[in-house]
Amino acid sequence: MPEIVAGQYPSTTQRGGRFVCAVGLVTWVLTFLPLKVHADDIITPESAAHAVALRDQAMRGTDALAIVGALTTEVGPRLAGSRAESRAREWAMGRLSDYGFSGVRTESFSIEGWERHGERAEIIAPYPQPLAATALGGSVSTPLEGISADIRMFQTLDALKAIPDGTLNGAIAYVGHAMQKTQDGSSYGYFNEARTWGPSIAARKGAAAYLIRSIGTDSHRFPHTGTLRYADDTPRIPALALSNPDADQLERIALSGETVTIHVWVQTATNIDAESGNVIAEIRGRESPNEVVVIGAHLDSWDLGTGAIDDGAGVGITMAALKLIKDAGLAPRRTIRLVLWGAEEVGLLGARAYQERYAASLSEHVIGSESDFGGGRVWQVTADSQSERGDRLFAAIARILAPLGIAPGSDDLPGGGPDLSPLIESGVPTLRLHQDGRDYFDLHHTADDTLDKLDAAALDQNVAAFAVFAWLTADSDVSFRDSGD
Ligand SMILES: [Zn+2]
Numbered sequence: 001m002p003e004i005v006a007g008q009y010p011s012t013t014q015r016g017g018r019f020v021c022a023v024g025l026v027t028w029v030l031t032f033l034p035l036k037v038h039a040d041d042i043i044t045p046e047s048a049a050h051a052v053a054l055r056d057q058a059m060r061g062t063d064a065l066a067i068v069g070a071l072t073t074e075v076g077p078r079l080a081g082s083r084a085e086s087r088a089r090e091w092a093m094g095r096l097s098d099y100g101f102s103g104v105r106t107e108s109f110s111i112e113g114w115e116r117h118g119e120r121a122e123i124i125a126p127y128p129q130p131l132a133a134t135a136l137g138g139s140v141s142t143p144l145e146g147i148s149a150d151i152r153m154f155q156t157l158d159a160l161k162a163i164p165d166g167t168l169n170g171a172i173a174y175v176g177h178a179m180q181k182t183q184d185g186s187s188y189g190y191f192n193e194a195r196t197w198g199p200s201i202a203a204r205k206g207a208a209a210y211l212i213r214s215i216g217t218d219s220h221r222f223p224h225t226g227t228l229r230y231a232d233d234t235p236r237i238p239a240l241a242l243s244n245p246d247a248d249q250l251e252r253i254a255l256s257g258e259t260v261t262i263h264v265w266v267q268t269a270t271n272i273d274a275e276s277g278n279v280i281a282e283i284r285g286r287e288s289p290n291e292v293v294v295i296g297a298h299l300d301s302w303d304l305g306t307g308a309i310d311d312g313a314g315v316g317i318t319m320a321a322l323k324l325i326k327d328a329g330l331a332p333r334r335t336i337r338l339v340l341w342g343a344e345e346v347g348l349l350g351a352r353a354y355q356e357r358y359a360a361s362l363s364e365h366v367i368g369s370e371s372d373f374g375g376g377r378v379w380q381v382t383a384d385s386q387s388e389r390g391d392r393l394f395a396a397i398a399r400i401l402a403p404l405g406i407a408p409g410s411d412d413l414p415g416g417g418p419d420l421s422p423l424i425e426s427g428v429p430t431l432r433l434h435q436d437g438r439d440y441f442d443l444h445h446t447a448d449d450t451l452d453k454l455d456a457a458a459l460d461q462n463v464a465a466f467a468v469f470a471w472l473t474a475d476s477d478v479s480f481r482d483s484g485d
Pocket residue numbers: 298310311344372373
């Protein structure tokens with residue numbers, strides 16, 4: 001990215017007449033940038049120079065896209081607890097062993113697995129026609145003959161919550177809350193309540209089934225799945241999502257004032273004793289191996305697409321970042337641990353299993369970050385440092401990331417990725433490399449989440465950022481925790 005570098009650093013005296021081509025610029029960066037980052041004594045000159053070299057090597061090309069390509073082709077969709085997720089663990093173990101990492105292992109745990117056998121939705125009256133719909137993850141089945149009932153429309157989840165309990169009399173409740181695109185994806189937390197808790201809210205109101213407009217921002221006939229959570233004290237009713245154009249269609253018909261009757265059919269199964277697992281690989285620390293920097297992504301995916309953006313991209317980015325450091329022959333002071341989390345989509349189950357297993361050593365987890373927001377470029381970095389030295393190390397990391405078009409932001413943005421949230425509860429600091437996610441919810445949890453949506457150069461920029469972050473925090477003695485002084 002020579003033009004970004006040129007905008008970031010040059011002074012007129014340094015530039016002179018030397019930079020007539022991209023090669024000249026790269027030479028300039030390699031020659032002068034280490035001098036720039038030495039100015040802060042929080043990292044050694046050698047460590048800073050290695051970080052710059054890792055960054056520039058990544059920008060020349062990494063294995064990230066090839067890794068996602070292999071995972072999504074050789075394994076495909078990887079539903080939590082399924083045989084396919086198990087094959088993904090075998091695939092990852094093979095790769096990570098081939099790359100020569102230390103401590104390559106799978107840490108298994110059991111979960112209640114869920115699988116989709118089929119679903120259908122159609123308008124019966126007034127204008128009979130099929131609808132593009134998908135069962136939400138965890139949905140129970142309808143009776144074999146399906147459910148036919150009138151629709152009760154609600155513009156928002158709050159509107160559904162507001163009606164008295166038990167008043168829907170076996171209708172199918174529909175919530176049509178449309179989500180808008182955002183760069184940071186921050187509205188997802190608000191809108192996905194309609195998916196996660198909506199089914200039980202609708203059941204409490206007396207609905208026989210629950211239907212939503214997909215929690216997604218595209219205008220294609222790809223419905224978005226995703227997990228639901230049944231409350232313990234309400235009947236479990238089947239739940240589906242319509243694609244955005246189908247939701248528009250249903251709302252248009254309802255606006256005419258006629259009663260809309262629809263038919264839904266869902267068949268699913270559960271396996272109360274399914275297996276999942278986290279796959280782990282490390283570069284062992286040369287001085288303080290018990291101090292751990294955690295990077296990673298989740299290995300499971302939904303079943304509709306091949307899980308390329310969610311979260312094959314994160315797997316490719318973080319595996320390639322660790323490989324980049326290993327291939328450079330670098331041994332950091334502390335251990336860098338890659339965790340490929342299992343069963344994220346169904347409730348962060350791998351992250352919970354890790355929190356339990358490593359409870360005694362979480363105080364030695366220095367910092368963590370997950371890549372789980374697709375393949376878009378990183379535009380911002382934030383960290384929840386609570387120490388003065390941590391703040392200075394963060395500033396040094398941000399300076400080395402700046403030529404990638406990454407700006408430091410305030411620390412009030414969400415933590416280091418979904419699988420990091422149990423570790424945050426346990427006091428582990430996090431850093432987040434915020435990606436541009438404007439198209440993320442076009443594809444998220446749909447059949448359209450496939451490899452062709454990823455861009456190699458954008459993944460390489462992510463690898464550069466992860467490698468710089470992991471290397472500098474691991475090759476350091478800085479704590480991000482509040483030391484009380
Ligand atoms: Zn994800």
